[in-house]
Each structure stands twice: as C-alpha cells, then as structure tokens.
Amino acid sequence: MKAIIIGSGLGGLLSAAKLSKAGYQVEIFERLPIIGGRFTNIQYxxxxxxxxxxxxxxxxxxxxxxxxxxxxxxxVEIVRKKPVSVIRIPRTRKDTDYKYGHKDIVFEDFKVPFTLLNRLKLIYYVISTRKNPPTGQSFEEWCIKHIPQDWTYRISDSFFGWALSLKGADVPVEEAFEIIENLYHFGGPGVPMGGCKGVTDALVNVINANGGTIHTSSEVAGLKLDNDKVTAVIVDGEEHTADIIISDIGHPATANLIGTQTNVSGMKEYILKSKDLKPSAGIKICLSSDKPLIGHGGVLLTPYAKRVNGINEVTNVDPSLAPAGKHLTMAHQCVHWNDLDNLDREIELGIEDLKDIFSGKEYEVLLIQSYSNDWPVNRSPSGADLKNRTPMSNLFVVGDGAKGKGGIEVEGIALGVKNCMQNILI
Ligand code: FAD
Structure with a gap:
C-alpha cells in the first residue's frame, strides 16, 4: 500500500512515520525547501x-x-524541569500591573489570589464538574456565572493565551475542562532537546529508515479524483498515485485542492465548514540575554501584562539553543481576530510589557514574528477542529486543523494522528 502525505509539518511527519512503520510505502511532498513546517528551528x-x-x-x-x-x-528526549509553571503577580494586591514590582507563585498556587468564598466554590466545582462537565458556552461565560473575580479572567486569558493563543471568551467550556483534566492527568510542559527540530529530525530519521521519501520544494497543486477517491496528487504537472492521501495543510486548503471537481455526498457542507474555521493568531518576541531573565525551564505566565500571556527560557533546559553564555527567552501573546489589522500596535504593547516584566534586567530583542492566516498559531481554534475524515473516502486531514479533543497544540496533533490512524490501520 502506498500513502502520499501533503506537507511535512509535525502532523504529516507523525503520520508518515507511523504508516511507514506499519509497512506502507510513504512519500511526502513539501512546498518549502525545509522540512518541519511550524515545528522546526531557524538559525539566527x-x-x-x-x-x-x-x-x-x-x-x-x-x-x-x-x-x-x-x-x-x-x-526524542523531552525534559520537564521544576518549576514547570510559575505565575507572576504584582508585588501588592492593589497593583494591577508589574510597574511597582512583582512576586512569582508556583502554578499550583493559582488559587491563592481568589477570595475565600471563590476558593471554596473552586473546590466544589473541581469535584462537581468532573461528573457533569458544563457545555454550550465559552469558558469566560462560565467563569462570569460561577467564579466572578478579576483574577479569574486574568489567569484564564493568560493560560489560554499561552496554551492556545485564544482568549477565555473564545474557548468552548467543554474544551477548556477537557484541557484542564489533561493537565492534571499528563502534567505540565517540557522542552525537547534540540528544540522543535529535535522532534522533526527524529521523525525524518524513522521515515528514512523505513524507506520513505521526502521531496522538498514540491508543492501539491491539485488532486486527481475518481468518484469518491483521490487517485493521485499533482506536483509540477506530474501525477503521483497512491492508495491513501494524508493532508497536513488544514481543511480549508485541502478543500481548495479538491475544488469544484466533484459533488460527492457531503462536499458542499465540508467546504462551508472549512471556510468557517478561524485560525488563531499570535506574536512571538525572542530575546537574547547574558544572564537568565526567568531562571527556570518552565513557563512564566504573566496575567497582569497588557498583551504578553507567557514567557519561557528554554536555554535553562537545553543551552545548545543559544550561543555559549547566552540565553534564549521567548514571549508569546495571543492576537485577537479584531486586532489583526493593528499588528504594529500589538507588538508595541508586547514590548512595553517586557520592559515592565523584566524591569532592571538587560536583554536584546532578537526577532519579532507574527503568525496569522496561512501560517497561524493554530489552523483552527481549539474546540472547533474538524475531524480527520473528508468526503473523499481515502483522503484524511491531520495537523492542527484536525486536533483531538482536549489536546493542547502538538498534543492535539498527536491525538488527531492517533484517531486518523485508527481509520486507516484497522
Ligand atoms: P504545519 O507545520 O503548518 O505543516 C504544514 C506543512 O505543509 C508546511 O510545511 C507547509 O509548507 C506545507 N504545505 C502547505 N501547502 C502545501 C502544498 N500545497 N503542498 C505541499 N506542502 C504544502 N505548539 C506546541 O505544542 N508548543 C508550543 O510551544 C507552540 N508554540 C507556538 C507558538 C507559535 C508562535 C506558533 C505559530 C505555533 C505554536 N505552536 C506550539 C503550534 C505548533 O507549532 C503547530 O500546531 C504545529 O507546528 C503545526 O503542525 P502542522 O503539521 O499542523 O502544520
């Protein structure tokens, strides 16, 4: 059996590695000259x-x-170092930003800034919502009804801004609860040694060892269809046939490749649903410093910043991600869809935040990257992902437009690939 994979992002590589291990002949077509999509390193x-x-x-x-x-x-070696997550709060309760100093609390103490009544409510909801998870509203709407306090919205926006590049108001409550449950079940983040490229390189090694082929600078420009099947992908005018096609380019771009060539059952709905997906956007600010700015390998959540949701300093785990004696610190901020036309202003606010957060510390801004539309943080906002199937019986979609439920970012991609493989490797 032969599988063609469109796109060499994490979803495509995971699928190719899994299928090649199961005995499939796999061939990946990637339009860029590099492998890994949004999950690899660039030397700068x-x-x-x-x-x-x-x-x-x-x-x-x-x-x-x-x-x-x-x-x-x-x-791949993934290292989780304590503290895994820390929250930066202002020095005194009356402050609403970091201008007059701050203190850091470990993530497990996120309940401390709640009033006593809200802490009691929290305990009650932690127990009761496990049996009866809430539905049909956003996480923020649920919070307003149940634990109304400025801290609730701040910590929710900071956490979901960092984890999903969304505001609490844009996360369906079902997805939020699933994510929180997974956080308790699987624990917090870790850093892959070698960074993102450490992961994608390891997958390329598996694919190569299993006889798979990866073509870079090879854009799939179209699909050849026969009834409800895709028989070939078209690259540089040439047809490449396969039994199964896996698309790692998201549902809307996959629907575009199918175009109007077919009216198989469900196609119209599929195209409409794909068009409805709104990719989540964000800004990443990379800093260089001689001395550590954070000093640990976990996440620093910043709920009192104007825009920055969280920051990490991965060189505390893998020093090879920076030149000797230097640290690499990265700040992430979610960009709401309404602010996409004001990216310069959003960047300015992020830079101002960093001045307050790292007041008195020396650092240099290395690079500022913004992500939206075709190169987003997530192709579909978490909780709105379409599943892996398409109306074409042998065409599947993986990646961050087809994440599994409750999976944050690449965890969702892994869950989506597992679900997809259950359809194929029966
Ligand atoms: P992609 O990486 O986009 O891969 C798709 C590939 O398909 C691309 O290489 C593209 O060039 C190729 N392609 C497109 N069209 C064609 C075509 N027609 N023919 C051939 N090839 C084509 N996730 C985490 O887990 N942890 C984080 O810390 C984290 N932080 C993030 C911070 C930012 C700022 C951003 C932007 C994302 C972050 N993510 C994080 C999310 C994560 O990077 C993505 O979810 C993941 O890399 C997406 O992988 P993918 O396989 O879905 O898609």
Missing part, C-alpha cells in the same frame, strides 16, 4: 529560533505526543 545569529512553536511540548515526557513518538520509535 547563532540562536536556534523556530518557525512557529516555542520549543515546548505541552504535557512534556508524559503526554500524547511523547507516547506516540515512543510508539513510532522516534528518539
């Missing part, structure tokens, strides 16, 4: 910056991605 002034992700795996060595990598035989 001796630093290993990234094409997308912040060199972090949301559930570290215990999560779905780590499990899938092990299953596939990809050799």
């Amino acid at each position: 002034q001796g630093f290993q910056l990234s094409t997308g992700a912040l060199h972090m795996i949301p559930h570290g060595p215990a999560g779905p991605l780590s499990q899938l990598l092990k299953e596939i035989g990809a050799d």
Whole structure:
C-alpha cells in the first residue's frame, strides 16, 4: 500500500512515520525547501529560533505526543524541569500591573489570589464538574456565572493565551475542562532537546529508515479524483498515485485542492465548514540575554501584562539553543481576530510589557514574528477542529486543523494522528 502525505509539518511527519512503520510505502511532498513546517528551528545569529512553536511540548515526557513518538520509535528526549509553571503577580494586591514590582507563585498556587468564598466554590466545582462537565458556552461565560473575580479572567486569558493563543471568551467550556483534566492527568510542559527540530529530525530519521521519501520544494497543486477517491496528487504537472492521501495543510486548503471537481455526498457542507474555521493568531518576541531573565525551564505566565500571556527560557533546559553564555527567552501573546489589522500596535504593547516584566534586567530583542492566516498559531481554534475524515473516502486531514479533543497544540496533533490512524490501520 502506498500513502502520499501533503506537507511535512509535525502532523504529516507523525503520520508518515507511523504508516511507514506499519509497512506502507510513504512519500511526502513539501512546498518549502525545509522540512518541519511550524515545528522546526531557524538559525539566527547563532540562536536556534523556530518557525512557529516555542520549543515546548505541552504535557512534556508524559503526554500524547511523547507516547506516540515512543510508539513510532522516534528518539526524542523531552525534559520537564521544576518549576514547570510559575505565575507572576504584582508585588501588592492593589497593583494591577508589574510597574511597582512583582512576586512569582508556583502554578499550583493559582488559587491563592481568589477570595475565600471563590476558593471554596473552586473546590466544589473541581469535584462537581468532573461528573457533569458544563457545555454550550465559552469558558469566560462560565467563569462570569460561577467564579466572578478579576483574577479569574486574568489567569484564564493568560493560560489560554499561552496554551492556545485564544482568549477565555473564545474557548468552548467543554474544551477548556477537557484541557484542564489533561493537565492534571499528563502534567505540565517540557522542552525537547534540540528544540522543535529535535522532534522533526527524529521523525525524518524513522521515515528514512523505513524507506520513505521526502521531496522538498514540491508543492501539491491539485488532486486527481475518481468518484469518491483521490487517485493521485499533482506536483509540477506530474501525477503521483497512491492508495491513501494524508493532508497536513488544514481543511480549508485541502478543500481548495479538491475544488469544484466533484459533488460527492457531503462536499458542499465540508467546504462551508472549512471556510468557517478561524485560525488563531499570535506574536512571538525572542530575546537574547547574558544572564537568565526567568531562571527556570518552565513557563512564566504573566496575567497582569497588557498583551504578553507567557514567557519561557528554554536555554535553562537545553543551552545548545543559544550561543555559549547566552540565553534564549521567548514571549508569546495571543492576537485577537479584531486586532489583526493593528499588528504594529500589538507588538508595541508586547514590548512595553517586557520592559515592565523584566524591569532592571538587560536583554536584546532578537526577532519579532507574527503568525496569522496561512501560517497561524493554530489552523483552527481549539474546540472547533474538524475531524480527520473528508468526503473523499481515502483522503484524511491531520495537523492542527484536525486536533483531538482536549489536546493542547502538538498534543492535539498527536491525538488527531492517533484517531486518523485508527481509520486507516484497522
Ligand atoms: P504545519 O507545520 O503548518 O505543516 C504544514 C506543512 O505543509 C508546511 O510545511 C507547509 O509548507 C506545507 N504545505 C502547505 N501547502 C502545501 C502544498 N500545497 N503542498 C505541499 N506542502 C504544502 N505548539 C506546541 O505544542 N508548543 C508550543 O510551544 C507552540 N508554540 C507556538 C507558538 C507559535 C508562535 C506558533 C505559530 C505555533 C505554536 N505552536 C506550539 C503550534 C505548533 O507549532 C503547530 O500546531 C504545529 O507546528 C503545526 O503542525 P502542522 O503539521 O499542523 O502544520
């Protein structure tokens, strides 16, 4: 059996590695000259910056991605160092920003800033919502009804801004509760040694060892169809046939490749649903410093910043991600869809935040990257992902437009690939 994979992002590589291990002949077509999509490194002034992700795996060595990598035989070391997550709060309760100093609390103490009544309510909801998870509203709407306090919205926006590049108001409550449950179950983030490229390189090694082929600078420009099947992909005018096609380019771009060539059952609805997906957007600011700015290998959540949701300093785990004696710190901020036309202003606010957060510390801004539309943080906002199937019986979609439920970022991609493989490797 032969499988063609469109796109060499993490979803495409995981699928190719899994299928090649199961005996499929696999061939990947990638339009860029590099492999890895939004999950690889770019060398910049001796630093290993990234094409997308912040060199972090949301559930570290215990999560779905780590499990899938092990299953596939990809050799990746994911290190989770304590403290895993820290929250920066203002020095005194009356302050609403970091201008007058701050203190850091470990993530497990996120309940401390709640009033006593809200802490009691929280305990009650932690127990009761496990049996009866709430539905049909956003996480913010649920919070307003149940634990109304400025801290609730701040910590929710900071956490979901960092983890999903969404505001609490844009996360369906079902997805939020599933994510929180997974956080307790699998634990917090870890850093893959070698950064994102450490993961994608290990997958490329598996694919190569199993006889797979990866073509770079090879854009799939169209699909050849026969009834409800895709028989070939078209690259540089040539047809490449396969039994199964896996698309790692998201549902809307996959629907575009199918175009109006077919009216198989469900196609109209599929195209409409794909068009409805709104990719989540964000800004990443990469900093260089001689001394550590954070001093640990976890996430620093910043709920009192104007825009920055969280920051990490991956060189505390893998010093090879920066030149000797330097640190690499990355700040992430979610960009709401309404602000997409004001990216310069959003960047300015992010830079102002960093001045307050790292007041008195010396650092240099290395690079500022913004992500939206075709190169987003997530192709579909978490909780709105379409599943892996398409109306074409042998065409499947993986990646961050087809994440599994409750999976943060690449954990969701791993869950989506697992679900997809259950359809194929019966
Ligand atoms: P992609 O990486 O986009 O891969 C798709 C590939 O398909 C691309 O290489 C593209 O060039 C190729 N392609 C497109 N069209 C065609 C075509 N017609 N023919 C051939 N090839 C084509 N996740 C985390 O888990 N942890 C993080 O810390 C984290 N931080 C993030 C921070 C930022 C700023 C961003 C942007 C993302 C972050 N993410 C993070 C999310 C993570 O990077 C993505 O979810 C993941 O890399 C997406 O992988 P993918 O396989 O779905 O798609």
